Amino acid sequence: MEDSVREQIRGFLASKGLRKTVQRDAIISAAFSTDQHYSVEELLTMARAIEKTVSRATVYRTLGILVQSGLLRELELGKGRKVYDPNFLDHPHHNHLICLDCQVILEFEDLNMELLGNCMATRMGFTPANKQVRIEAHCDELRLRGVCKKGGREVTTEV
């Protein structure tokens, strides 16, 4: 977990008059200990590995704070799957490709898509706040070879 993040969170908590507790510390540390997506339940497990008194309720409560603070992004992946993405600060404009065959989510960035979205919103008379591009797709590798062993390979495209 980077110091800059820890710093920002400390600042956010302070500015809101929120207290520092061992449970929040553990949850926050867990939340930013990876750059992979995780579910609420996975975060609970990770946080409990650090501090075993962490309860599910507090994870939910703390997640609310983190998402509100803008440090953590909440992703709706469809079919009720909800996931949190700590990689948001480093890559604020990334999108998601969800494989319908394998259980893989790929993140990718594309400046054109970013600009295009802003442009559309502006044209309609809005100021864009949060854009989510979600592409559900079938894996070519699986179709051609019958197996698919994709990692969490990340593809980044700049203009």
Next chain:
Amino acid sequence: MEDSVREQIRGFLASKGLRKTVQRDAIISAAFSTDQHYSVEELLTMARAIEKTVSRATVYRTLGILVQSGLLRELELGKGRKVYDPNFLDHPHHNHLICLDCQVILEFEDLNMELLGNCMATRMGFTPANKQVRIEAHCDELRLRGVCKKGGREVTTEV
């Protein structure tokens, strides 16, 4: 409700060995009686206006069929809001702008965005199946004038 839709649904039900019932008929008629989004509860109300024996369970079950058939699109609008979009057949590639201030959802199409999404998926080794672009935004009108009375104004852009 257009005959072509009715025809496709009839075909789909038949091909799956599914039966024609008054409840399904009512739900399907209701579902395609508008080009506006609606929630499950709203659809239940609409269907009951046609056939009062329709139950909530059957609405859920029929929605599953319609979404699977590809005739109706399910939209996740964030914050747990789930909505169904019968306007999908006419405008298969539309995206959504969700106003965070007013309770408005605008649909818009953009060919560039469509192409760009396909391109990204292909580049990553996938065949795109379903793309959802969701832009959450703040209303300029509200910010400037203090009030906002947007209709469901639709903006369509061609290249």
Next chain:
DNA sequence: ATTTCTGCAAACGATTTGCACAGGG
């Protein structure tokens, strides 16, 4: 001392499911 946080368990809202009966083929 005061106020916020916490875990627990109950409450909650949306959706799903088991069942016995109704009704389509």
Next chain:
DNA sequence: CCCTGTGCAAATCGTTTGCAGAAAT
């Protein structure tokens, strides 16, 4: 007649909340 579809109510799942005690300022 057989088998699918239905309404109902109970079950389920993820999430939220009320409360009394614990901990932070």
